[in-house]
Amino acid sequence: MTGVRGISSPESSVVFSRQLAVALTAAFFAAAPLRAQGIPAPESVLGFHVGQDSMIASWRQIGDYFTRLAQASPRVRVDTLGPTTQGRPFLLVTITDPANLARRAAILAGQHQLADPRTLGPADEAALVARQPAVILIDCSIHSTEIAASQMSMELAWRLATDSALGAALRDVVVLLVPSANPDGVDIVGDWYRTQRGTAYDGTPPPWLYHPYVGHDNNRDWFMLTQVETRLLTRALYREWFPEVVYDIHQMGSAGTRMFVPPFADPVNPNLDPAIIAGMNLVGVTMASALLDAGKTGVAHQERFDLWWHGGARSVPTRHNMVGILTEAASARLASPFCPSAAAIRQPARGVNYPAPWTPGCWRLRDIVDYELIAAEALVRLARDQRGAFVQRFVAANRRAVEAGRHGDPYAFVLPADSGDAGARAHLANLLIAAGVEVHRAASAFTANGRRYPAGSIVVRMDQPFRAHAKDLLERQDYPDRRLYPGGPIVPPYDVTGWTLPLQMGVPADRILQPLDGADLVRVDTVTTPTGAITGRGDIVLLDNRANSMITGAWRALAAGATLQIAPRAFRADERDWPAGTLVLGGGRAALESAARDLGFNGSAVRRTDLPAGGPTVRGVPRVALYRSWNASMDEGWTRWVLEQLGVPFTTVADSVLRAGALRQRFDVVILPSESDSAIATGRREGTLPARYTGGLGTAGIAALRTFLGEGGSIIALGQASRFAIARLGAPARVSAVAAEGGEGGDLGGAQAGSRENVSRFSAPGSIFEATVDQTHPAASGMAPSAAVYISAGTMLEAGPTSRVVMSYPADRSPLLSGFLEGAQLIQGKAALVDAPVGAGRVLLFGFRPQHRGQTHGTFRLLTNAILYGAAAAPAPTRGAGSNATGR
Numbered sequence: 001m002t003g004v005r006g007i008s009s010p011e012s013s014v015v016f017s018r019q020l021a022v023a024l025t026a027a028f029f030a031a032a033p034l035r036a037q038g039i040p041a042p043e044s045v046l047g048f049h050v051g052q053d054s055m056i057a058s059w060r061q062i063g064d065y066f067t068r069l070a071q072a073s074p075r076v077r078v079d080t081l082g083p084t085t086q087g088r089p090f091l092l093v094t095i096t097d098p099a100n101l102a103r104r105a106a107i108l109a110g111q112h113q114l115a116d117p118r119t120l121g122p123a124d125e126a127a128l129v130a131r132q133p134a135v136i137l138i139d140c141s142i143h144s145t146e147i148a149a150s151q152m153s154m155e156l157a158w159r160l161a162t163d164s165a166l167g168a169a170l171r172d173v174v175v176l177l178v179p180s181a182n183p184d185g186v187d188i189v190g191d192w193y194r195t196q197r198g199t200a201y202d203g204t205p206p207p208w209l210y211h212p213y214v215g216h217d218n219n220r221d222w223f224m225l226t227q228v229e230t231r232l233l234t235r236a237l238y239r240e241w242f243p244e245v246v247y248d249i250h251q252m253g254s255a256g257t258r259m260f261v262p263p264f265a266d267p268v269n270p271n272l273d274p275a276i277i278a279g280m281n282l283v284g285v286t287m288a289s290a291l292l293d294a295g296k297t298g299v300a301h302q303e304r305f306d307l308w309w310h311g312g313a314r315s316v317p318t319r320h321n322m323v324g325i326l327t328e329a330a331s332a333r334l335a336s337p338f339c340p341s342a343a344a345i346r347q348p349a350r351g352v353n354y355p356a357p358w359t360p361g362c363w364r365l366r367d368i369v370d371y372e373l374i375a376a377e378a379l380v381r382l383a384r385d386q387r388g389a390f391v392q393r394f395v396a397a398n399r400r401a402v403e404a405g406r407h408g409d410p411y412a413f414v415l416p417a418d419s420g421d422a423g424a425r426a427h428l429a430n431l432l433i434a435a436g437v438e439v440h441r442a443a444s445a446f447t448a449n450g451r452r453y454p455a456g457s458i459v460v461r462m463d464q465p466f467r468a469h470a471k472d473l474l475e476r477q478d479y480p481d482r483r484l485y486p487g488g489p490i491v492p493p494y495d496v497t498g499w500t501l502p503l504q505m506g507v508p509a510d511r512i513l514q515p516l517d518g519a520d521l522v523r524v525d526t527v528t529t530p531t532g533a534i535t536g537r538g539d540i541v542l543l544d545n546r547a548n549s550m551i552t553g554a555w556r557a558l559a560a561g562a563t564l565q566i567a568p569r570a571f572r573a574d575e576r577d578w579p580a581g582t583l584v585l586g587g588g589r590a591a592l593e594s595a596a597r598d599l600g601f602n603g604s605a606v607r608r609t610d611l612p613a614g615g616p617t618v619r620g621v622p623r624v625a626l627y628r629s630w631n632a633s634m635d636e637g638w639t640r641w642v643l644e645q646l647g648v649p650f651t652t653v654a655d656s657v658l659r660a661g662a663l664r665q666r667f668d669v670v671i672l673p674s675e676s677d678s679a680i681a682t683g684r685r686e687g688t689l690p691a692r693y694t695g696g697l698g699t700a701g702i703a704a705l706r707t708f709l710g711e712g713g714s715i716i717a718l719g720q721a722s723r724f725a726i727a728r729l730g731a732p733a734r735v736s737a738v739a740a741e742g743g744e745g746g747d748l749g750g751a752q753a754g755s756r757e758n759v760s761r762f763s764a765p766g767s768i769f770e771a772t773v774d775q776t777h778p779a780a781s782g783m784a785p786s787a788a789v790y791i792s793a794g795t796m797l798e799a800g801p802t803s804r805v806v807m808s809y810p811a812d813r814s815p816l817l818s819g820f821l822e823g824a825q826l827i828q829g830k831a832a833l834v835d836a837p838v839g840a841g842r843v844l845l846f847g848f849r850p851q852h853r854g855q856t857h858g859t860f861r862l863l864t865n866a867i868l869y870g871a872a873a874a875p876a877p878t879r880g881a882g883s884n885a886t887g888r
């Protein structure tokens with residue numbers, strides 16, 4: 001968050017305006033006749049009409065437009081919340097009556113009081129409900145190929161600024177407009193579109209991620225807050241504005257209904273307030289009514305977008321008692337028309353959820369803009385008509401949440417100070433705080449549930465307004481067993497079925513079933529990790545690898561010239577027992593000391609140990625290649641992000657690099673992110689993209705990886721890539737079962753389909769499983785005997801005769817910890833992580849994703865352990881003349 005300006009900074013909009021004014025080209029001014037009341041229409045600044053075929057405004061143009069609109073209209077204010085990942089300004093546009101802009105500080109203060117009514121008396125509440133405007137936030141184009149809303153935002157703002165009826169409505173409504181929740185992506189997609197326009201590849205999506213790290217998963221980040229854009233908007237939502245309605249505008253595939261509007265689909269998450277669900281239904285039906293009144297067709301309710309999922313831009317607000325709205329318009333081909341045959345369109349029959357089927361024809365960017373404008377304006381008018389009801393509903397739901405928490409089930413969650421990774425515990429607490437949840441620290445030890453908790457334990461009380469958000473993240477999910485038809489498969493979730501953060505992050509959290517009357521609790525605004533140290537004397541530093549910050553410390557020591565050995569068995573040093581898997585570092589003491597101090601971990605320095613030499617040893621920083629296909633793999637982006645966060649350097653390699661071979665001269669370890677066998681092996685089909693992006697690894701790339709293994713290199717195959725490694729690289733293991741498809745659908749950019757091996761299928765669409773760990777294997781360094789692993793398009797493995805199982809699912813019980821599982825018998829006793837030797841090298845086969853969406857802090861170290869083990873496992877045959885000092 002460094003360098004990010006708060007939205008209340010009065011300078012921010014001025015600074016942004018000046019930068020953009022300088023950047024404006026004379027051409028735009030020359031083509032800029034001013035219209036209605038001297039307020040510029042979008043076309044006068046852009047030089048084309050919003051939604052015009054083949055035209056996508058760049059982020060610079062969008063910023064220019066809003067700056068000029070704010071200069072001309074007393075209803076419009078532009079703030080820059082901060083820089084995006086690539087440094088573009090992230091914009092929040094406030095549109096309301098000038099009198100509301102003048103009393104903005106008082107409105108913000110009122111929103112704070114509505115969000116926490118515990119100190120609000122009945123008379124003050126009535127006064128607030130009488131005077132607060134309804135606050136609605138409209139969020140455009142978080143998914144950048146769903147480009148229409150970013151363009152539509154300019155026309156919506158212009159209409160709000162110039163239309164007299166809408167202007168009158170703005171006396172009772174504050175519209176917070178986010179022209180794009182991913183500004184970088186507007187240009188990533190727009191630049192690609194303009195390059196391909198008029199070619200054979202016109203309208204194709206780009207072959208890389210449209211968010212620099214996480215692509216489509218930027219809308220899976222709303223509780224984990226890994227990305228800067230998520231954090232900026234989260235602050236505006238849950239620390240500043242507390243809007244009563246959050247409307248998130250998306251697009252879906254081209255061939256179905258024209259626009260989904262709520263009501264959402266079942267199942268309903270148990271933590272949602274019923275009145276908020278009714279509010280969502282009300283808004284959706286109002287939008288549909290406006291669309292049908294305007295003669296629009298193809299409007300659908302209750303499509304597959306459910307009320308179970310947590311983590312999206314519309315689903316996190318619902319756990320803050322805000323009305324979370326999603327619409328999904330059918331897509332064109334970016335800005336090019338989509339003109340299908342009637343037979344290509346699949347839509348439901350006429351019914352109560354689909355009263356007006358669409359007559360197939362051409363579908364254009366402008367059609368999407370029109371639908372979205374109608375829906376957004378219907379929301380503004382509804383908020384005007386029902387201002388008091390919206391405000392009252394929000395404050396009443398916040399009161400109900402506090403009251404529910406006072407009745408227990410549970411009263412609180414406690415994160416004990418004496419168990420787990422202190423850094424991960426602080427991280428989890430800070431995620432809750434950032435999303436507006438109250439967090440307390442125990443000033444002294446206390447007893448609850450018959451257990452003694454030490455001072456410093458974190459307490460999350462449930463008697464607070466945003467209880468639903470905290471509870472849903474801290475408890476285990478139990479996805480309802482509903483069937484598509486009797487005896488048939490489950491009704492799949494829209495996204496995932498489980499997300500329990502204490503499990504994913506390896507942070508124990510206890511449900512407290514009695515009031516915490518005796519505890520001395522202090523509310524905290526941030527949780528910090530105590531300073532750490534390397535204590536003792538000697539040249540050998542021992543780290544138990546139980547804290548993720550130790551990973552960063554180990555890599556810094558390797559960069560400073562240390563040698564790292566992973567203890568192959570338990571041992572003694574300076575009168576103390578150390579477990580197998582301990583990181584034994586020779587040299588690099590100064591680097592370790594400064595890392596321990598900065599990052600908050602502890603290590604011990606000793607003169608000697610009884611550990612024999614010859615265990616897996618790493619000298620210098622491992623040379624890691626991270627494979628990036630042209631499939632815009634989100635898992636690649638997450639892997640890159642996690643490695644960067646941990647301070648583990650790597651080189652990104654494309655198909656062409658792997659096909660060129662000679663990999664062993666450059667790398668010790670190659671990481672294959674989770675993609676299907678065909679996505680890696682054959683990639684994009686010829687003719688679907690320019691030739692350099694098609695064909696995948698091909699036979700040359702596969703042969704080069706086999707040679708790399710033969711020469712002692714190591715490959716880490718994550719998730720579905722384990723199937724590729726078994727099928728194509730000869731890793732000695734077998735796929736015994738894979739997850740059935742379903743869930744994690746996404747809208748436009750959903751997860752790729754699994755490959756079609758002839759294997760058994762279980763159902764676990766995004767669930768958390770228990771796995772048993774062989775702590776004596778180096779790849780398990782720092783892990784407890786039992787671990788929680790995230791299963792997403794999961795793969796069950798069986799080790800071959802020469803392989804070794806590192807992690808497996810319990811043989812005697814269901815492994816399910818959170819979410820849903822059908823087919824436990826296909827999983828019990830199966831392997832989760834296999835060390836599979838090939839030639840002089842090896843493949844580490846992960847049947848799960850240890851870095852899933854940047855959430856699984858509890859298993860990040862399995863990835864970095866695999867890198868260390870892979871780099872140490874076999875010596876390089878010969879090094880070329882140019883080999884560098886980090887080699888072995």
Ligand SMILES: [Zn+2]
Nearest residue numbers: 143250251747
């Ligand atoms: Zn979307």
